[in-house]
Amino acid sequence: MSKPGQISLLSFFIFNPTYGPKEGEEHKKIMYYYPTNVDIDTKIKQVGLCEAIITFTRTFSDKPCETLHTQKTRQVYFQPEKDFWMVMTVSVPFSEKTKDGQVSYEYHEEDVQDPVMEALLRQSYRMFTLFNGSIYYLLQKFDNNVQTLQTRLDHFFSRYVLTLRPVSSDLLDVFSGISFLPLDKNTYLKVQCFINVLESTFQQVKYTAFLYNDQLVWSGLEQDDMRIMYRYLTTSLFPAYLEQELQAAGMAPSPGTRHASTSNIGSVHYGKFVTGPPNVDNPKNMGKIPRLYVNTEEENEECLLLVYRALTASVCLLINSQHVVNFEMCTKLDQFLGQQLSNLASEISEQYSAKRPASSSMEPMYKYIYFNHMNLAQKSTVHVDSKKSSGVFVSQDTLKLLCDISSDLQRNNQDGETFVRTLTDCWVVGKKSDQREMVVVINQKNHNLIEVNDEVKKLCGLNFNSIFFQD
């Protein structure tokens, strides 16, 4: 998977110490274990060791143990629900050195960042609950049948673990923020009214979220639910869908405008279900409709997620699973959404493209990541795109530095600033004001501290003049 010497996932397991307290029953504690091909003794040993560490450290602090650093590994602990522990182990990167003909390994402990690893672990739990509900909810649902829980965990994590990429995880995973689409008031109100009409026409639709590309415009879900669903949409559902569309486009010409032939001119629309029936003319195929668990109005509310997309605008409809989602409803939704969403999407794109040139014309000599803890708004010019698939504009070292500065600022509750000059003569500045954070990389080798400070002020004036962001 990864080059030797790079950070890589060694193990990932979930256990509950109360399930096998007696000797000889230790294996009962293990709820899930990756890698699967290790023998049961190793699993028991590993779980036992973790349990021991957790119990041991408890004597020193009220807070549970978070990480264990060793020379070659890093272990992260997370207790998402009572008595359930999630543990992830990664290897510490190393480099080979030859000295006097002898090969030695040098381990770079500082290259594994605890906040990032913790974030990955937390995120994997939230992703699990998004599709399954909380662990205790599952137990309750299945009459405390631990085996069913194990099956569920296995079903989910056996695939999810493979998507974990400790190498390319960074500050953005820690923030796990949401990118909001900048939109003028009137267009935003139009989107709002569109959603209101949608929800009043289709009473089954309980929550709606509206996205344009990978940017959020509106969420009827609570912040925390939206945060994880946003993650799911932007890192999993949308990329997979786009790839599938791309392939389809290669095979059949003009896939989008399927309504062009069936209805009269002028009502051509580009609406399609992303989840749900792939073709509204074929009632036999309902497609895949994900089942999600959200906590917006009640805990572990089971909903079906229908996603409908026109051009690059998507509406996510969450329908309480008490209601039946049938083909007839989907056709009605398609009729309602198709035209309107296409119109809205093109209106937004007009505004979007009108704004674009201004930012690209002047190549900024700085890159920044901004995050607001209050609304989870996140913005990054460090990354090529939000999916992080196309890489970053700064060096890996600088990226790690950004994360370190950020966690420093967070640990200190006061507002403040940190200025760092890197080995490559780059300036990195971290700022925190109330609940907002920003880390900036300034690529001006000859600047002194005062000049850098002025640069940051200029940047804030340019980008954050409408908020209370202190300098």
Place this chain on the structure above:
Amino acid sequence: MASDEGSHYIELCNSPIKFEPISKQNNVFYDDANQQVFTVRSGGSMGVVVKGPNDRGSITFRMEDRGNVNSMKFSPDRRILAIQRSPKSVEFINFHEDQTTDTSEYSQTCKGRSTEIKGFVWTNVNEIVFITGNGAEFYQINPDKRSLKNLKSLNLSVVWYVWMSRPDGGMLLLSSGQLANALQPVYFIQGSMLKLPKFEVDLPALPKQPKQSLLERDVTMAYIYGQLYIIVLRHQPRPGAVGAEVVLYMVPQQKESPAKKTNVLKLEMSGRFAINVVDSLVVVHHQASKTSVIFDIQLDGDSDGFVTNHFPVVSPLPIKPFKMYLPTLNIQQGQDKMEYNCELYSANWIVFQPNIVIDAKLGCLWSVELKLEPLVTMIPDKCRLVKFLLQRQKSKVVILDVFRQMLMPGMQVGLPVISRILDMLNDGYMQYLDQEIQALAIEPSSQQDPRDRVIIDQSDMYTNVFAVFEDNSKIPYKFKVAVLIEYIRSLSQRDIPVQHYVYELLINTLVHNNCFYQLHQFLQYHVLSDSKPLACLMLSLETEYPPAHQLALDMLTRLATANEEIIEVLLSKNQLLPAVRFIRKAGITDTVSSRKFLEAAMNTLDKQLFFTVFKFFQQRNIRLRGSPVFHPGEHCEIYVKHFEELFGTDAIPQSVAVS
């Protein structure tokens, strides 16, 4: 007859002008220019009584009986009475302010030997036009000299004429030609006579029948939506067509172009009709069926690009029946008055423009009035209903009522309909606001909208609609929020600033239902415009929703006039250093009250923080006055003492060693 209440949308006013009915001795004239009824007893020798809805009391006087009176009309200022008794001349009597008359009359004969006066109209105070068979003669009267001067004449062979007066003059329509269908509009305005382009009314060509000429009684004029129209009734428009129609010719504002046929109102009935114009609606009374219909030329209709065809707004219904006390005919019964069911659509009715019905036998003059409430249930399409109501005067209460009803549980209409109606209401609101602004730009009192349109502003909506539905717990909050957002959208798209109370209502609704995240998103996208009251409201929500604090601070920052408030917020949170940095950035260090900061710093019990803040202000003192000592007016003694207690007197430099 409560059950009957809802089925009539036209009524006659309940206080008619009563006059002595027409009889052998008693002649009755109506002057539609001044809206006055003249009852003339025995040619005037037994007295003349003049009554009208616009006159406070009636005018009574006597005049010599000099023969049969054909017509009599007061000048617009009621100071000269013109009487026509012969086809050759018109006589005048001057009136004094106390309504006593000069004893003697003076007169003016028309020009030419064979000319006959068909009638006369007052075009202005002291200006009169005689309409003769040969045209029109325009005179100016000098009442003091008791003489008339011919200003202008118009030569045209006239069959009949129609007159419509306006406050500044009037429009005379002269008919000529063999079929009397060549119409010549002549516009009169103070001292001048303006000929507008002549036009022809197309007459229906019926097979095997000679063309019927255009009759005077089928032609009227009226203002509809501030625009002058010539209204022509066509009994049989086309061969084979069933039912009469009303054709409207628009008289253009630009005087060069001739009147143009613009609208056709389909009556789908035939027989005798009479036309009124009430509140810019064309009301057509049909005698045979005893019903009336209304047409609204702005409502709906299909156009062929030139002419728009209209059908009645609602189905024909009779005028609301009513009873009246009238002098009884049976004196034997000892009653002098009896209740009569008034006969509607009586053969004795004469209809005048714009909205007058006279029953000369009964001696009554009514104005025709529109009842809006019954129409609410008769027009089921709410958009059409509101569009119709918005064009009416005095419809505000009804519209607000309709809108309120639309939101009530059980009667709720869909959001798209609400959206469209809100847009309609706000279109009018925006036009009104624009006019207000324009009126401010140019000199006041010059611009006046002739028609007072119904304006439904935000306070109307708030008090009559939103405040009511806010309290209704049966309406789901989602619907309330959706309606409010629709309203804000509609206003915002028209660049109308939204009032704070509308925002407040939205915020309260969201807060009461714990929709903080939604509220947060609205603020993030500036759906709720920034204001100090809104920022304060957000601050008050902080305990329930912590991010409200950040939102409030951001808003205050954007307002740029709220430095004081920002300082207060920061100090109240014990954010001393951010507060100090803020005043430094805002450049207001020299003007803020240092006491406020020192007090807050002392209260934190953080020695180091207090030291820092204290030193900061000392430095300011040095910069301002060359000494670190606080100005006595700042009342900082107790903080100086506190500082001394903490850090000793030595920590305070007594004076600065600057020369």
